Amino acid sequence: MDPEKKSVAKAEAHIARTHYQTIASSGKHAIIIDEPEDLNGGDTGMNPFELLLSSLGSCTVITLRMYIERKMWIVDEIHIELEAFAVPNGYLVESKVTFTGNLTAEQTERLLQITEACPIHKLLSGNVIIKTKVNNA
Structure with missing residues (x-):
């Protein structure tokens, strides 16, 4: 390896x-x-696009929940909606996150930054190399 x-x-x-x-x-x-x-x-x-968006969405809310728990902020629920669009140069993913709880504007802004810390977000927006081989049965 x-x-x-x-x-x-x-x-x-x-x-x-x-x-x-x-x-x-x-x-x-x-x-x-x-x-x-x-x-x-x-x-x-789900179709493959929906599965991919679900992976990104679930990773994002899990990452947010971990951060919120470390900070001991009061957030009852985190909800994220995602949609993918075909655009001339590839794809665009738009997401909208909603928090139910007691957050200040500064805390909400910090959580918006934390959405990009999700490992799936990093994978999708980073340098990805996919190598495929045929496995002879």
Whole structure:
């Protein structure tokens, strides 16, 4: 193994003949990913874009919750809405975060900065290299 590489996660995806239903798994967890009916899927799960946005959203609110707990601020709920758009140079992701609790304007501004500390945010906005090989069965 390359000493420069540090594994942070492993996952697998499997598709058989059911139009485009895919089982994604990591460790002891599994979810169904599918395409909507208008793309000839069965609509039995989130599509890949929705799954990606859900990963970013969940990572963001978890990161925020960890920070809020360390600071001992009073926040009952954190809600995030995300939407991806195709734009001429690629994609744009817009998110809106809502806090339910007692926060000052300064605390809210700090939490906005913390949203960019989420590891998935860093992965998506950083330098990503994807290498694919064929694994002969």
